[in-house]
Amino acid sequence: MDTFEIITKEDVARAVYEAIPRIACELPADVHAALEAARAAEGPTRGAFVLDQLIENARIAAADRVPLCQDTGTVWVCLEAGPDVLVPGDVFAEVDAAVARAYDEARLRKSVVRDALFDRANTGDNTPAFTDVYFVERPGARVHVMLKGGGSDNASRVVMLAPGAGREGVVNEIMDCVRAKAANACPPLVIGIGVGSTFDKVAHLAKSALLRPVGERSCDPRAAAFEREMLEMVNATGMGPGALGGRALALDVHVETAPCHIAALPLAINMGCSAMRRATIELTATAREGGNR
Structure with a gap:
């Protein structure tokens, strides 16, 4: 019997919901370190003042749990699934509900309009999210979440x-x-x-x-x-x-x-931008046995 893993819509929605408030308020460690390194190398330029402000802004945002930037972006969700992972067709079915809940609870700005050409009224909950799924050779599954201004x-x-x-x-x-x-x-x-x-x-x-x-x-x-x-x-x-x-x-x-x-x-x-808000979450899938392939 072959063993395979299943990624459910609940797995993906949970990862998105938990990631949004965190990445809205915390710079990824690599970006923060790069800003610090850039400041150390900058010397006496006007850009050095900008870097000081960005580093201080990141400190305040993380400490006070407030957004790094007033433009809290659209939500991009990309699911990567390995060769032994099964992905149901409705895997993104609960993502919009997770986004709406996260943006409401974290008091993040909603910036999505209903239709780019015909109805530019705000949807009021920052949905829909923009989603992709890709099948890769790397085992397991992971979801990438990015807030793009x-x-x-x-x-x-x-x-x-x-x-x-x-x-x-x-x-x-x-x-x-x-x-x-x-x-x-x-x-x-x-x-x-x-x-x-x-x-x-x-x-x-x-x-x-x-x-x-x-x-x-x-x-x-x-x-x-x-x-x-x-x-x-x-x-x-x-x-x-x-x-x-x-x-x-x-x-x-x-x-x-x-x-x-x-x-x-x-x-x-x-x-x-300098507020490079992204996270990659490794998903723990449910292992099941199936027939021989």
Whole structure:
């Protein structure tokens, strides 16, 4: 008999409900450490004052259990399930109720409208959440929760480059986006870059890149080298924290790549602001026995 695990809608909803108040008020440890390191390296710039304020803001938010930022974001929930995990079709059925409850109890700002084009009335409970499920080779299951503010997403970009643009075209597009939009995304930033896949999937690559801890390089040495290069180029702009001048416009740049069509070069740039609110929760699934496969 084969043993498999089941992830239920209750498992996912519970993880989301418990994560939201925490990540709204607490910077991830890696982001906090990166801000501290950036401050130590900054020197006498106006950006140093910005970093001091961000570090103090994080201290107050955690101590007083108040949001790191008034824009408490939309909720992105991404479930990853391994090869021995069964995921029922209704696995996200209780997520919206969990989001509504968490935002109400934690007194977080509700920022979702009913329809982007036809009805921009506020839904009143920050739902719906935006959900994805992906099946991966890694055993077990985990749920990623991110609260994404409007400013950082508005500073992001998806573009379909001509394949002939190549590496140089990708670099030029990233730097054009940084120069045009980074100041509006509340730097210092974590910048997620996705290259490849398709028009609808490349943005997921960029957003998923933001889940990786600051300072953790890609397991692909080519991508890791590109990350280091782009981080150096971004910070060489001198825009600095708060775009007021200094060294650290970005705390890190993370890159995820994928195959694509021979006639395409999809590129997505997803800005993550200084309040990089995310968490990954390992789920404990219910083990069951099934028939031989």
